[in-house]
Amino acid sequence: MAKKSCVDPTCARYEMSQLEFRRLRGELWDMGFISKFGKLASKLYRGIYKKHPDIKRRPLPGQKRWPVHRYPCGILEQAYRQLREQGVPLVKPKSALEVELALKQRERWMVLEHEWIRAWRADEG
Numbered sequence: 001m002a003k004k005s006c007v008d009p010t011c012a013r014y015e016m017s018q019l020e021f022r023r024l025r026g027e028l029w030d031m032g033f034i035s036k037f038g039k040l041a042s043k044l045y046r047g048i049y050k051k052h053p054d055i056k057r058r059p060l061p062g063q064k065r066w067p068v069h070r071y072p073c074g075i076l077e078q079a080y081r082q083l084r085e086q087g088v089p090l091v092k093p094k095s096a097l098e099v100e101l102a103l104k105q106r107e108r109w110m111v112l113e114h115e116w117i118r119a120w121r122a123d124e125g
């Protein structure tokens, strides 16, 4: 799938789920963002298409999960832009996920630092 930016909210070149959209961006979102994003996408959809995006359909026999809703790409792009413009964080500061990400980042730094020190010592002979 070509990476393109859908400025027009009515763009429907692709349809994808929230999850697919997030994966394309390569980002992590917390539950707060996911929930706001879903609500806004659904609202934008109703505004443009004059119908509810949710098909209240039970999982087919043998399927465990409810069908995932798919939105036109323009709707997803628009919802994302609006939330970011409102300053909604992808991951809430001080949340468990944020702390976990910060720790991972710190670990990565410590590994790098260790490597620098080793390289520096090796240089010194």
Ligand SMILES: [Zn+2]
Pocket: 005, 006, 011, 012, 013, 014, 073, 074
């Ligand atoms: Zn599009």
